[in-house]
Amino acid sequence: MTTWIIAYSKDGNTATLKTDSEQKPDMDRAIELVTAKAEKEYVEQDVEPTSDEEQTPATRLADRFGITITGISQA
Numbered sequence: 001m002t003t004w005i006i007a008y009s010k011d012g013n014t015a016t017l018k019t020d021s022e023q024k025p026d027m028d029r030a031i032e033l034v035t036a037k038a039e040k041e042y043v044e045q046d047v048e049p050t051s052d053e054e055q056t057p058a059t060r061l062a063d064r065f066g067i068t069i070t071g072i073s074q075a
Helices: 027-041 057-065
Strands: 002-010 013-021 067-074
Touching: 002 027, 013 027, 027 057, 027 067, 057 067
Parallel strands: none
Antiparallel strands: 002 013, 002 067
């Protein structure tokens, strides 16, 4: 197994999440992992998404927690 580091930005700071996987996690998997961590560790923001914006998992993560994924690299 390989250890992968998912970097993300929250409140102007960079944070990381480590995960073990045979293959590099794709962006969808990274979003799932960071969302699960955010649901446990962070308070949701009181922001109403705009109706003209497509609500992808990445935009929901940004709207709910103010988090954006910035990279995935091998440890």
